[in-house]
Amino acid sequence: MTSMSTESLPQPAPAGEISGAAAARPYLDHFVRSMAGAGAPAWLRTRREQAMRHFSTLGFPTQRQEGWRHTSLAPIVQSEFALAVEAAWTPAFSAALARLPLAGLAAPRAVLLNGRFAPAASQLEALPAGVSVTPLARAWRDNAAAESYWAKLATGERHGLIALNTALAEDGLLVEVAPGIEADQPLLLVYASAGGGTPASGGSPVAQFPRALILAGRSSRLAVIEVFLTLSGGAHFTNAVTEIRLDENAEVDHYKIAHESLSALHFGAVEAQLERDARYRTSSILLGGRLVRNETGARLAGAGAETRLLGLYVASGRQHMDNFTRLDHAHPHGASREYYKGILDGESVGVFSGRIIVRPGAQRTDAIQSNKNLLLSETASLRAAEPQLEIYADDVRCTHGATVGQLDAEALFYLRTRGLDADAARRLLTYAFANEILAQVAVTSLRQTLEKELFARWSGQPDSAPSPA
Amino acid sequence: MLEIDNLHARAEEREILRGINLRLKAGEVHAIMGPNGSGKSTLAQVLAGRETYTVTGGSVRYLGRDLLEMKPEERAREGLFLAFQYPVEIPGVSNMYFLRAALNAARKQQGLEELDAADFLTRVRDKIRLLGMEDSLLQRSVNEGFSGGEKKRNEIFQMAVLEPKLAVLDETDSGLDIDALKVVAQGVNALRGRERGILLVTHYQRLLNYIIPDFVHVLSNGRIVRSGGKELALELEEKGYGWLETAAVA
Known part of the structure; x- marks a missing residue:
């Protein structure tokens, strides 16, 4: 298959209030334009066309779909x-x-x-x-x-x-x-x-x-x-x-x-x-x-x-x-x-x-x-x-x-009895909660960057982060 | 330094402190003893500003100020320290950060410059040794995975670093073996001085073999039913609390 028109694609399924055919149309149109005259190898064109067919059939996920209820x-x-x-x-x-x-x-x-x-x-x-x-x-x-x-x-x-x-x-x-x-x-x-x-x-x-x-x-x-x-x-x-x-x-x-x-x-x-x-x-x-x-x-x-x-x-x-x-x-x-x-x-x-x-x-x-x-x-x-x-x-x-x-x-x-004001104590504990995950980041430079970023977000201090070693 | 007058406090609907009177002057060590449920820990927590207790009457003055008007952190910055009966674990925050933040909060209050990590380390090294702890403790999360004894020791270490004016120790001796008890006592004794007050809340007379108090008070049913010198502790050890409780009810 070397070319494809919008007509040859199945029309998007009516998948509810938010993902109708109209929503998928611009993507289809764009797809057809981008495929026209592209020098892509045949296998790639086939894979993409299949994918576009899937999208046309499935449309955007809706909240009625399993795993999408909350989003x-x-x-x-x-x-x-x-x-x-x-x-x-x-x-x-x-x-x-x-x-x-x-x-x-x-x-x-x-x-x-x-x-x-x-x-x-x-x-x-x-x-x-x-x-x-x-x-x-x-x-x-x-x-x-x-x-x-x-x-x-x-x-x-x-x-x-x-x-x-x-x-x-x-x-x-x-x-x-x-x-x-x-x-x-x-x-x-x-x-x-x-x-x-x-x-x-x-x-x-x-x-x-x-x-x-x-x-x-x-x-x-x-x-x-x-x-x-x-x-x-x-x-x-x-x-x-x-x-x-x-x-x-x-x-x-x-x-x-x-x-x-x-x-x-x-x-x-x-x-x-x-x-x-x-x-x-x-x-x-x-x-x-x-x-x-x-x-x-x-x-x-x-x-x-x-x-x-x-x-x-x-x-x-x-x-x-x-x-x-x-x-x-x-x-x-x-x-x-x-x-x-x-x-x-x-x-x-x-x-x-x-x-x-x-x-x-x-x-x-x-x-x-x-x-x-x-x-x-x-x-x-x-x-x-x-x-x-x-x-x-x-x-x-x-x-x-x-x-x-x-x-x-x-x-x-406990933190307040050590002199930290209520806000600072809350921020420190928030950081500490996140730290359980950050501590497992094995790339040291990444871990330190994230620690700094998150600590600054909560404390307003660009200072060193309070993570344990 | 600390003047408690007719202090009443309750937790939810239950009245726990029912008229506490106590005077503690700088340089003195007072011990408060009493059976379980007598209100010892409540008194310690109320002094530190615990919001789960409602003060329903009486007053507490600390260094001439109305203590009950102050937030927990203000009390701390003004030199009041509570060593917790059950120190809290804070995973994700290093002891080093925690202590430096605490120390700097107090220093800021006193108009002193905040300490950076290097200055802080120099300052705490000898205190770590005093408590027989490892340097690596500073890098560990606050109290996380510590044994009971290590937690209590960590409280005394914090106290040693913060050098409070008034230290309230809430059953710091409970659950310690004799070696740990000696270390804790050594930490407390090192802090004793003319300008400091120490309030020891304890269930056992044993602690008072290592920290000799100037005064001993017996708390029963929310009131101090007896006060005396250090000999009172020995009397209690001998006779138990029963005779005092009977006396209190009578």
Whole structure:
């Protein structure tokens, strides 16, 4: 298939009040335009067209759909976005980036601007030997691994937003770690948005569809940090999908930090697959964005694989942060640990739902899930779904727990009897609550940056953070 | 230094302190003893400003000021220290940060310059040794995973660093073995001085073998039913609290 018209696509299903055909139309139109005359390889065109079909059928998720009850995508569905605004990297962006501590971590970095690789801002000379980073736009053309693995874990077959990303991602990053390579420094992937609300975008906010594929070879090791930032034009829609494959005995320490503007709309999916004995740790730290839906999925596809999911979501004002996790145990002796913590202030809303699937034959699975929330105001709320456990094996340990609470009155009094005023005591305890997650960030420079950032947020002091060693 | 007059306090609907009178002068060590439920800990907590208790009558003056009007943190900054019976664990906050924040809050109040991490360390090193603790304690979370004895020791360490004018120790000796008790006593004795007052709340006479009080008071049913010198503690050890409780009711 070399060309495709809107007519040949099925029309979007009438999926309720917020995701009708009208909402999907601009994306379809854009898709048709972007495919016309594109020099993409046939396999890629096929995959994208399939994805666009899925999106046309599924549309945007609605609140009537399982796993979406507490989150309305109306702000996305009802907005018009400028799609794929090409912004040139400018010195002003460099300056803006330099002011953001998370972007300043000492590490080789690849920067995407509105979903496209920005060579001027990237620093990839010092990549560890055996680690390569290739813009997807190039890898799609000449890297067999891209054809083998891209959009295989996250296809969008059952998920309209992942389908949309798959159809519309025009670039992204392919990260490869060769077998046996233990990267001695972390890799930083920066996803920056810019140019919304300017003449370049016709005055509309921009939508971007960043995409990454990370392939960790057999017995390799890598720490990778994905940071999402807004450089200009506050409001934008980010739809980001990251796929991570861990080959046998590989180890990946992955961080996703969503730190976009307070008017940004963010959907993200991080899908990982672990082969035998692989070890995968992922941390989702949500700090920015008006509406954030972050999905973290891991499939333990080989015996003895281990995964740990950490999450920290910090919301205030009218922020809405929805965390969705899915752990799929498909083989025996798998272990998963899931610790999510939320700190909710103002009128913010936090959502947590965690699914654990233990497939037939996945004996001796050991899964622990915990979600703890701190409400700092009477108007903030947490909406937690009942834990969704689907267990089809009989020799399994699965534990879960969820709490919602306020700051400990006993601890507040203790701090006050030591001379801290009530406000300072509250802020310190809030920080301490977050610290349980931060303390597990293994990349020291990242941990320190986050500690500083969060401590400053609550204390107003840019001073050293009070974390224990 | 501390003048308590006819102090009444209740927790919810229950009256716990029913007219406490006590005078403590700078340089003195007072011990308050009494059976469980007599109101000892309530008195200590009310002095520190615990909001779960309501003062329903009487007054407390501290260094000439109305103590009950002051917030807990103001009391602390003015040199009042409470060593907790059950020190609170604060995971995620290092002892070092916690103590430095506490010390700097007091220093700010006194118009002194705040200490940076290096100055602070120099200042606390010898106090750590005094309490027989490891330097690494400073890097650990406040009381997290500490044994009962370590928590109590940490309270005395905080006291040693903060150098309060009036220290109230709420059953700091409870649950300590004899070696830990000696260390705690040593910390308290090191703090004794002409300008300081110490109020020891204890259930056991044993502590008073190591910290010799100037006065002993017996609290029963929310009132001080007997006051005397250090010999009173020995008498109590011999006879128990029963005879005093009977006397109080009569």
